[in-house]
Amino acid sequence: MKNSSTIYIRNSNQICFLFYPKIGSTNLKAKEIAKNNLHGWTVVLANSQSKGYGKGKRFWFSPAGGLYFSLILPKISVKKLQLLPFVTAIAVVKTIREKSSLKAVIKWPNDILAPSYFQKKPAFKKVAGILVENIVGEKSRTSIAGVGINTNIKSFPKYLSPEATSVVKEQGKNVDNKEILSLFLKLFREFLKKNNREILKEYKKYEILIGRKIRAVVQNKKVPGTVLDFDKDGAIMIKLKEDKIIKILEGSLELT
Amino acid sequence: MKTKIFLKDKSYNIEISEIKENLLKVRVENEDYFFSKDEFDRLVLIERKDYPSLESIRKSEVVPNLPQEKEIKTPIAGIVSKIHVKDGETIRIGQPVITLVAMKMENEIISESYGRVKEIEVKEKQFVNSGEKLIILE
Numbered sequence: 095m096k097n098s099s100t101i102y103i104r105n106s107n108q109i110c111f112l113f114y115p116k117i118g119s120t121n122l123k124a125k126e127i128a129k130n131n132l133h134g135w136t137v138v139l140a141n142s143q144s145k146g147y148g149k150g151k152r153f154w155f156s157p158a159g160g161l162y163f164s165l166i167l168p169k170i171s172v173k174k175l176q177l178l179p180f181v182t183a184i185a186v187v188k189t190i191r192e193k194s195s196l197k198a199v200i201k202w203p204n205d206i207l208a209p210s211y212f213q214k215k216p217a218f219k220k221v222a223g224i225l226v227e228n229i230v231g232e233k234s235r236t237s238i239a240g241v242g243i244n245t246n247i248k249s250f251p252k253y254l255s256p257e258a259t260s261v262v263k264e265q266g267k268n269v270d271n272k273e274i275l276s277l278f279l280k281l282f283r284e285f286l287k288k289n290n291r292e293i294l295k296e297y298k299k300y301e302i303l304i305g306r307k308i309r310a311v312v313q314n315k316k317v318p319g320t321v322l323d324f325d326k327d328g329a330i331m332i333k334l335k336e337d338k339i340i341k342i343l344e345g346s347l348e349l350t
Numbered sequence: 351m352k353t354k355i356f357l358k359d360k361s362y363n364i365e366i367s368e369i370k371e372n373l374l375k376v377r378v379e380n381e382d383y384f385f386s387k388d389e390f391d392r393l394v395l396i397e398r399k400d401y402p403s404l405e406s407i408r409k410s411e412v413v414p415n416l417p418q419e420k421e422i423k424t425p426i427a428g429i430v431s432k433i434h435v436k437d438g439e440t441i442r443i444g445q446p447v448i449t450l451v452a453m454k455m456e457n458e459i460i461s462e463s464y465g466r467v468k469e470i471e472v473k474e475k476q477f478v479n480s481g482e483k484l485i486i487l488e
Contacts, residue, residue, distance in 0.1 A: 149451075176426065203453040204453075230458065231462040
């Protein structure tokens with residue numbers, strides 16, 4: 095235990111908590127820890143991150159006040175593993191809705207947005223981000239669900255203001271990060287036990303792209319279409335102009 | 351475990367014992383060397399002039415039955431975003447070889463055996479289905 099500021103706690107649900115006041119990235123630390131033989135769920139938690147990142151190693155603004163953690167799930171099945179972004183998104187969105195006044199929503203696959211009223215026209219802005227990383231071998235499978243929630247962040251740098259917001263900015267009142275984490279873990283556990291159909295049904299309740307006209311960016315090509323639905327594995331189904339339906343597993347979508 | 355290995359026509363008495371979990375002591379003639387388990391995995395692989403060659407170790411008793419060829423397959427579907435290894439590179443157990451992305455998840459595919467990369471069967475940005483071959487090791 096080289097880092098004296100790390101606190102190891104095992105709670106009644108047999109989840110081990112590792113706490114760091116400051117860290118580079120909780121996901122990176124979690125990947126390092128996951129190499130050891132872990133027996134149960136482990137949460138790597140930090141007050142702030144200096145190198146927090148999202149998809150494609152994009153920087154995630156993580157000052158003190160926000161909630162940053164990575165949940166390590168050792169020995170997870172491939173079937174469950176593929177639904178993790180959905181389970182994580184459901185747990186984050188429901189937690190924010192229950193613990194604050196924000197009507198958070200999901201943008202496929204796992205952006206968490208909330209309506210923001212700090213400009214002429216209300217707009218959806220990012221209030222939380224999720225990055226699931228898996229370490230997959232033939233026999234071993236470990237998942238890391240990284241979550242950053244902009245809870246008590248009072249202000250954002252100028253370049254982020256148009257796209258990011260926080261719970262405290264929108265409702266004018268702080269939330270308790272500990273309560274948020276604890277509810278997240280409870281909901282995550284609850285939904286992980288459910289089957290694909292139930293998970294996707296819940297996911298669709300909060301998803302905002304279904305029925306919308308979008309431009310899908312797939313391998314650097316932009317394709318216009320309308321979002322129809324998700325298939326049982328979570329791929330998005332898009333109807334193109336000529337009524338052709340395509341399925342997308344990876345790529346990003348722009349609203350048009 | 352006591353054994354003898356032959357390298358370049360010279361024989362060495364070797365004794366391997368486990369000091370504690372993940373720590374091995376290797377006595378070569380009368381000198382002791384200590385290795386953590388993952389270091390030991392790597393040591394077996396490194397091929398340098400001053401180390402025994404992979405071939406000679408295979409013939410000796412130290413490493414039991416190294417498979418000749420091994421495939422790394424993906425258990426999940428996705429798009430290859432990064433290939434971390436090169437042709438001919440020696441890889442150790444647990445080393446990430448390929449990153450696949452799907453639904454915003456990054457999947458680090460690790461090797462569960464050691465060996466040398468004989469063939470990389472995929473290219474970056476290629477879509478792979480679950481069960482597909484990614485890399486062949488020898």
